[in-house]
Amino acid sequence: MIEEKFDAIVIGAGMSGNAAAYTMASRGMKVLQLERGEYPGSKNVQGAIMYADMLEKIIPDFREDAPLERHAVEQRFWMMDDTSHTGMHYRSDDFNEAMPNRYTIIRAQFDKWFSRKVREAGATVLCETTVTELAHDTKGKVIGVRTDRAGDVIFADVVVLAEGVNGLLGTRAGLREMPKPETVALAVKEMHFLPEEVIGERFGLKGNEGCVIEAAGTISRGMTGLAFLYTNRESISLGIGCLVSDFASTTESPYALLDAFKRHPSVRPLIAGSEVKEYTAHLIPEGGYKAIPQLFGDGWVVVGDAAQLNNAVHREGSNLAMTSGRIAGEAIFQINSRGDPMTKENLALYKTMLDNSFVVKDLMKYKDMPVLLHTHSRHFFMTYPQLMSLAAQNFMRVDGTPKIEKEKATTAAFIKARSRWGLVSDAVRLAFAWR
């Protein structure tokens, strides 16, 4: 099929693959990118909030033609029990800046746009091509890939594995472990279409302003999980995700969870009358810092979700993916322009550069969070939301009970549910993990 040899092959045209391919191609390297989907984005799912800064570092003038939906001016966090939510809202007109900080996007459209930029930068992009295997030389160095198209090995100096969370190729080649049930979440999502004005009215938004809701509580039925609702221009992205290990032990159905979230009295009015146009499912890496695998070796590097570079605490993945792709591309370009070989020693540069970026620093900060949330999921996702609701309701209902008695009742409920020691230790554990 392809006889020539490439400077680099990038597997996957998602956020990380596009960033890597763009970075190398725009610096004049000869790049081949392979994507199994019919078009870039056809296999990809995201919430989706996209962070401007990380894209700006790759394509500074992206706002000119990237398909962006709304910029977020308001963020809500909801602790939900079955009939109520206790919320924190932050809204600021400061987010209506000339170059907004966060946008909602629709991945299929965004990935197509990003891929067009990659082609314009000079890379060869082949879709509908599944890479089936990494090719090695006798010493074990990765020297290229095999695909499901006719033809033999396609050769390259270095292969960038940007294959996403499932990471089939890397795990089968023994470069890293398979994702484990307790380090990945399964998320399901729906796209609800509504007229632009209706979305504006329901969320109090004008023009391209957007609102972001993240929700936790009894909606995940004691499993470690989170739901989200993001406004796009004329649709609402809405989904829920929980750890795969929790799904397996509870045997809850993800679609039943999603439907219950939609029926929740706090959510229902926001999506009433909408037309659902798509139902998707995808995994999210949740293992954090401790799950980061070996990132480089002879003739290869791994970026994005395939390397578990995902900040589950802050629901950030695409920006870590784009940044790790860009950094891998820059490191490879440096080695390439010195005329050095793509050995393990030389490619260690990628890890050094990544360790110095926010990607690894952020994951390091929350390194104890995944395990804490996992082992204490019932308290954080069932007990506390219910207690919060009770406390808030107790506070708001005016019924002739003296306030001092109300406070006592609330405190007693917390202690009854979790014991004094339990409350203190949960708070301490959370504080330490958050630190």
Added chain:
Amino acid sequence: MTIAVAELRVEDKLFLNRYLVDAGGPHIKVRPHEKPSPNLIALTRVCPAKCYELNDKGQVEITADGCMECGTCRVLCEASGEIEWNYPRGGFGVLFKFG
């Protein structure tokens, strides 16, 4: 006033999606077994596309046509050898319009 939110069965949800099914080349297979493991049984509830079902002999079967290629079943059952998991051929399988 009650506000209606369209409620759909999984089958109807999947109907919204676009697929290019590789007829005759299913990308996921369940190995023949006598008694399914707890994880394999869990898939009949946990697979977001409801691809897994128990047959009347109490064994788990898969129809991968509606598969969204999420990988959940791979994470739960590949290591034990109960299922064989691959991506569909390039271009085939689910084709998200929005994602």
